[in-house]
Amino acid sequence: MPxxxxxxxxxxxxxxxxxxxxxxxxxxxxxxxxxxxxxGAALIFGIVALVVTRREHGELSWFDIHVDRLxxxxxxxxxxxxxxxxxxxxxxxxxxxxxxxxxxxxxxMLVGSVGAVIYTVWIRDRPLGSLGIGPGSWRLTVALGLxxxxxxxxxxxxxxxxxxxxxxxxxxxxxxxVGLFEAIFFRGFIQNRLEAAFGLVxxxxxxxxxxxxxxxxxxxxxxxxGFLVGLGIVYAVAFRVAGSILVLWPLLTPLGSLFNQLQAxxxxxxxxxxxxxxxxxxxxxxxxxxxxxHERRHAGAAAAPRLRGVHP
Numbered sequence: 452m453p454x455x456x457x458x459x460x461x462x463x464x465x466x467x468x469x470x471x472x473x474x475x476x477x478x479x480x481x482x483x484x485x486x487x488x489x490x491g492a493a494l495i496f497g498i499v500a501l502v503v504t505r506r507e508h509g510e511l512s513w514f515d516i517h518v519d520r521l522x523x524x525x526x527x528x529x530x531x532x533x534x535x536x537x538x539x540x541x542x543x544x545x546x547x548x549x550x551x552x553x554x555x556x557x558x559x560m561l562v563g564s565v566g567a568v569i570y571t572v573w574i575r576d577r578p579l580g581s582l583g584i585g586p587g588s589w590r591l592t593v594a595l596g597l598x599x600x601x602x603x604x605x606x607x608x609x610x611x612x613x614x615x616x617x618x619x620x621x622x623x624x625x626x627x628x629v630g631l632f633e634a635i636f637f638r639g640f641i642q643n644r645l646e647a648a649f650g651l652v653x654x655x656x657x658x659x660x661x662x663x664x665x666x667x668x669x670x671x672x673x674x675x676x677g678f679l680v681g682l683g684i685v686y687a688v689a690f691r692v693a694g695s696i697l698v699l700w701p702l703l704t705p706l707g708s709l710f711n712q713l714q715a716x717x718x719x720x721x722x723x724x725x726x727x728x729x730x731x732x733x734x735x736x737x738x739x740x741x742x743x744x745h746e747r748r749h750a751g752a753a754a755a756p757r758l759r760g761v762h763p
Contacts, residue, residue: 486681537668582639659683
């Protein structure tokens, strides 16, 4: 008897396959050519997904406009502050003013991540799950996270001759903190809010473009930014398949970031910088803990009137 696989099973498989193809393309082409290759692959996989879901009403919202103007205004405001903070750090203060660089860098990451959490949980009364914070379908998240990270590792760090631990350890800590900020801000917040407003395809495309363009704050050129738009598409699809930022962090994106820093060799951080990044990480974690606590209290308060009306 043939095995009948549901379309709901096929979609994660298609998405995961696209991500793996996108990661392998990193070893083939670079620059803007990478984004063009990823875009072509996305078009092919998108057509296949449409065929697979053609009879599944409501399975995917490819284009579906329900604009929340406040969401878009907050996205724009936080994005401008984040890019401005990064530009201040890397293009104004630079390594000639380490304290100014770090304070601007750290503040920008906190604005993007903690700001998104505050807006989502306290202002809009939405759950942390709407930011992709949580395991989602944990088996799928773990499986995909390990698979994607394994491919990333084989293509990158497995080929690197590591310098001394004093050199790579601060870079690893930086990659972990920046990776968490990017996962919350670009995936959980921007991408999810854009999908709610415009549908899946515009959300992936615009979130990827904003991810690439934000690197102008680092002082990167247009060729690098063009490449990062393609990488943003890969990360956006990976996040959408799992529905959790844990598919990207703490493995996939930090591994890629660490590899790029080691390859470039243009950033040397003292071991003491670990304490600064740890402070930023602690503030993000504290915001998430407080948000979860607020969520539980709010849920308990909402349930109390209903419980008082129930008699044994």
